[in-house]
Amino acid sequence: xxxxxxxxxxxxxxxxxxxxxxxxxxxxxxxxxxxxxxxxxxxxxxxxxxxxxxxxxxxxxxxxxxxxxxxxxxxxxxxxxxxxxxxxxxxxxxxxxxxxxxxxxxxxxxxxxxxxxxxxxxxxxxxxxxxxxxxxxxxxxxxxxxxxxxxxxxxxxxxxxxxxxxxxxxxxxxxxxxxxxxxxxxxxxxxxxxxxxxxxxxxxxxxxxxxxxxxxxxxxxxxxxxxxxxxxxxxxxxxxxxxxxxxxxxxxxxxxxxxxxxxx
Numbered sequence: 624x625x626x627x628x629x630x631x632x633x634x635x636x637x638x639x640x641x642x643x644x645x646x647x648x649x650x651x652x653x654x655x656x657x658x659x660x661x662x663x664x665x666x667x668x669x670x671x672x673x674x675x676x677x678x679x680x681x682x683x684x685x686x687x688x689x690x691x692x693x694x695x696x697x698x699x700x701x702x703x704x705x706x707x708x709x710x711x712x713x714x715x716x717x718x719x720x721x722x723x724x725x726x727x728x729x730x731x732x733x734x735x736x737x738x739x740x741x742x743x744x745x746x747x748x749x750x751x752x753x754x755x756x757x758x759x760x761x762x763x764x765x766x767x768x769x770x771x772x773x774x775x776x777x778x779x780x781x782x783x784x785x786x787x788x789x790x791x792x793x794x795x796x797x798x799x800x801x802x803x804x805x806x807x808x809x810x811x812x813x814x815x816x817x818x819x820x821x822x823x824x825x826x827x828x829x830x831x832x833x834x835x836x837x838x839x840x841x842x843x844x845x846x847x848x849x850x851x852x853x854x855x856x857x858x859x860x861x862x863x864x865x866x867x868x869x870x871x872x873x874x875x876x877x878x879x880x881x882x883x884x885x886x887x
């Protein structure tokens with residue numbers, strides 16, 4: 624066999640491959656989806672925590688949402704005001720930072736206060752325990768205390784003491800990730816400047832609350848009557864504070880017969 628007979632098919636396949644490669648390269652360039660050049664700039668100023676507190680799966684997804692106009696520049700609780708202002712500058716809009724907030728466990732029912740209805744010996748998961756009659760504690764609105772909120776906190780700001788989850792204010796950034804992990808919905812974000820909170824979430828009657836907890840709110844309305852600013856109201860057997868009206872005077876906490884209104 625002559626050398627020409629070997630070289631010809633090799634040359635043909637080489638030209639054919641090169642032609643297909645060129646076509647693919649041209650097609651890739653022609654149909655490429657252009658990425659907004661602002662996205663990497665926003666990613667640079669974000670803290671990179673990927674906590675999900677903004678409502679998106681991570682910082683990259685949030686940056687893309689901002690550029691698409693689907694999210695405001697002020698949704699990063701971790702970065703705070705400085706990050707909001709930096710993102711707003713990149714987008715060429717006015718900064719509207721999210722109000723600084725901190726997580727609060729609206730329950731005081733530790734193992735010494737909330738009465739127990741059974742011994743739980745299952746998976747260390749609050750949702751799993753709550754499916755068994757609401758959990759080991761008798762109060763239907765009590766903290767299950769197995770630490771599911773602590774497990775998902777990306778900053779390690781929550782820990783469990785004596786069957787009750789507590790928040791370390793020096794670490795919490797108010798991302799709100801812990802809220803989704805609580806099957807009882809006991810975790811709320813309150814303004815960082817809040818001075819008092821009603822640490823109870825029970826909507827049971829006063830009689831029922833007394834039967835299952837030594838310190839739960841009984842809806843007596845004494846706090847409501849004592850508040851001159853009209854910042855505290857009792858609805859559905861539970862006192863709640865309107866932080867836009869609260870002056871932090873502490874009259875409600877002093878008057879509460881159950882001492883369920885605590886200074887933060």
